[in-house]
Amino acid sequence: xxxxxxxxxxxxxxxxxxDGLLVGWRNLKRVPRIPELFIFAIxxxxxxxxxxxxxxxxxxxxxxxxxxxxxxxxGIFAQTIVFxxxxxxxxxxxxxNKGIIDRFRSLPMARSAVLTGRTFSDxxxxxxxxxxxxxxxxxxxxxxxxxxVSLVGGFALLLLFAYAMAWLGVWLxxxxxxxxxxxxxIFTVLFPITFVSNVFVPPQALPSWLQPVAEWxxxxxxxxALRELWGxxxxxxxxxxxxxxxxxxxxxWVVAIIAIFGPLGxxxxxxxxx
Amino acid sequence: xxxxxxxxxxxxxxxxxxxxxxxxxxxxxxxxxxxKQADKIRSLIGLSGQYAAVDENLTGRENLWLFGRLYQLSxxxxxxxxxxxxxxxxxxxxxxxxxxxxxxxxxxxxxxxSALIGRPRLLFLDEPTTGLDPRxxxxxxxxxxxxxxxxxTLLLTTQYLEEADELADTIAVVDHGKIIAxxxxxxxxxxxxxxxxxxxxxxxxxxxxxxxxVALDAQGECAVDEHTRRLTVPATGGxxxxxxxxxxxxxxxxxxxxxxxxxxxxxxxxxxLTGHAAEERQAEDERDRARARQVSGRSA
Numbered sequence: 322x323x324x325x326x327x328x329x330x331x332x333x334x335x336x337x338x339x340d341g342l343l344v345g346w347r348n349l350k351r352v353p354r355i356p357e358l359f360i361f362a363i364x365x366x367x368x369x370x371x372x373x374x375x376x377x378x379x380x381x382x383x384x385x386x387x388x389x390x391x392x393x394x395x396g397i398f399a400q401t402i403v404f405x406x407x408x409x410x411x412x413x414x415x416x417x418n419k420g421i422i423d424r425f426r427s428l429p430m431a432r433s434a435v436l437t438g439r440t441f442s443d444x445x446x447x448x449x450x451x452x453x454x455x456x457x458x459x460x461x462x463x464x465x466x467x468x469x470v471s472l473v474g475g476f477a478l479l480l481l482f483a484y485a486m487a488w489l490g491v492w493l494x495x496x497x498x499x500x501x502x503x504x505x506x507i508f509t510v511l512f513p514i515t516f517v518s519n520v521f522v523p524p525q526a527l528p529s530w531l532q533p534v535a536e537w538x539x540x541x542x543x544x545x546a547l548r549e550l551w552g553x554x555x556x557x558x559x560x561x562x563x564x565x566x567x568x569x570x571x572x573x574w575v576v577a578i579i580a581i582f583g584p585l586g587x588x589x590x591x592x593x594x595x
Numbered sequence: 596x597x598x599x600x601x602x603x604x605x606x607x608x609x610x611x612x613x614x615x616x617x618x619x620x621x622x623x624x625x626x627x628x629x630x631k632q633a634d635k636i637r638s639l640i641g642l643s644g645q646y647a648a649v650d651e652n653l654t655g656r657e658n659l660w661l662f663g664r665l666y667q668l669s670x671x672x673x674x675x676x677x678x679x680x681x682x683x684x685x686x687x688x689x690x691x692x693x694x695x696x697x698x699x700x701x702x703x704x705x706x707x708x709s710a711l712i713g714r715p716r717l718l719f720l721d722e723p724t725t726g727l728d729p730r731x732x733x734x735x736x737x738x739x740x741x742x743x744x745x746x747x748t749l750l751l752t753t754q755y756l757e758e759a760d761e762l763a764d765t766i767a768v769v770d771h772g773k774i775i776a777x778x779x780x781x782x783x784x785x786x787x788x789x790x791x792x793x794x795x796x797x798x799x800x801x802x803x804x805x806x807x808x809v810a811l812d813a814q815g816e817c818a819v820d821e822h823t824r825r826l827t828v829p830a831t832g833g834x835x836x837x838x839x840x841x842x843x844x845x846x847x848x849x850x851x852x853x854x855x856x857x858x859x860x861x862x863x864x865x866x867x868l869t870g871h872a873a874e875e876r877q878a879e880d881e882r883d884r885a886r887a888r889q890v891s892g893r894s895a
Contacts, residue, residue, distance in 0.1 A: 350657070423642075424644075424709065430665040
């Protein structure tokens with residue numbers, strides 16, 4: 322190679338990490354440049370908190386007792402992370418349509434960097450949203466009764482789940498033609514996933530045939546895991562494995578989602594050049 | 596590479612720039628195979644597309660720095676190149692503004708700058724002036740000419756004969772995925788027949804007399820369109836012939852609705868090379884393109 326400006330950055334796996342970080346940096350620059358995105362993502366979650374805590378909460382009894390707000394907040398965190406996959410998908414579709422992905426693909430950069438950078442930056446972005454939401458939760462009376470280690474453990478579980486949802490978002494974003502379609506597909510799919518769950522109502526309140534679905538739903542296992550870790554009200558409808566070992570089942574979900582949508586997304590990204 | 600919409604120009608560039616795998620056949624760039632040695636090719640080339648593929652939410656300087664780093668330049672070199680390019684493309688004042696605030700012409704210049712960040716030996720420009728206003732287009736031409744002077748090898752696609760004429764040493768005319776003619780601008784033009792004069796006569800009754808006069812003045816065969824009352828003749832004598840026609844018509848009392856000296860356009864090249872106009876296939880080709888876009892999952 323005799324190009325006038327000799328490449329000097331690291332090659333191999335160092336290159337993959339450097340390039341992934343560069344793409345991630347570029348994605349995160351959106352936050353200060355379009356602060357409305359971040360603000361409305363938080364407001365949307367806060368709106369759900371207020372709606373359910375103060376409008377419907379009084380009408381929803383918790384089996385075994387407990388404060389509805391304490392019951393609700395872990396579910397809100399989980400719902401926020403599930404919806405976050407929409408942000409990833411929309412970002413991906415937008416980059417494709419604006420030609421940025423073509424620019425990246427014409428550069429001698431690590432091929433993996435676009436997808437690792439995207440998933441990495443979206444986890445950081447979601448961590449920011451979660452922190453603001455947790456402060457909101459504290460303000461309305463949600464508490465973690467099990468100590469600092471459990472608080473961090475639950476947060477780490479949320480971020481792991483966010484990473485899995487980012488891969489789902491990448492896969493979706495690579496399949497839809499426009500941002501508008503991405504939004505429609507996502508909300509058609511994500512609303513049932515977060516509502517047929519234990520997020521807003523105890524699973525006992527659902528029709529019996531829906532209860533197993535709601536219990537094994539990854540949103541529910543994540544919510545139940547957080548409630549268990551943080552000592553928040555966690556009424557289980559049955560003694561199913563999902564209800565008894567929510568942390569373990571959530572981790573299995575995380576691994577399964579990444580194992581399925583990671584390779585599918587990477588494959589789709591490679592096939593883009595076909 | 597000169598051709599109408601849907602001729603396959605962008606597809607050819609995308610294959611050569613390693614963005615698209617060819618269905619069949621093989622291509623080499625600088626002696627490297629576009630499929631098997633794609634990575635090596637990427638560190639030799641720069642690509643600038645039809646739309647400006649820069650990040651709207653970054654500043655001009657950040658865009659250049661990012662693409663420089665991803666071109667595997669060191670941090671210092673990327674910074675330095677970004678500053679040089681901002682200067683070269685007259686973007687110094689806007690350097691630290693978010694690209695969202697840039698005009699179309701500024702975005703194009705930044706896009707071209709991004710393609711040049713690693714000092715590529717080979718530059719692909721896919722319709723670099725489509726959609727630009729005339730002044731920005733001339734500015735872009737200056738920049739492109741400067742690059743060629745510096746020794747960059749350039750592959751440019753365009754729909755405008757004029758642009759190919761201005762910028763290219765060799766022109767390949769493309770139609771429906773095939774090169775149908777190749778040569779210098781002069782070679783192609785002589786095939787097309789150079790400039791022509793068009794006259795629209797006011798009164799249909801005067802068409803016969805007008806045709807005789809035009810044929811005499813231009814010393815060539817005059818084509819007549821009875822319906823539009825339009826006469827077309829090769830302008831071998833250039834503007835002088837046009838003046839002569841105006842004088843003779845005036846003397847003979849023939850009223851003129853319109854008269855013009857017309858340079859050959861892409862349409863003329865197509866008409867003379869293929870016998871069909873460039874637009875005839877456009878609708879059909881647009882559909883092909885839309886389909887190709889869907890299959891490849893991105894806009895072409």
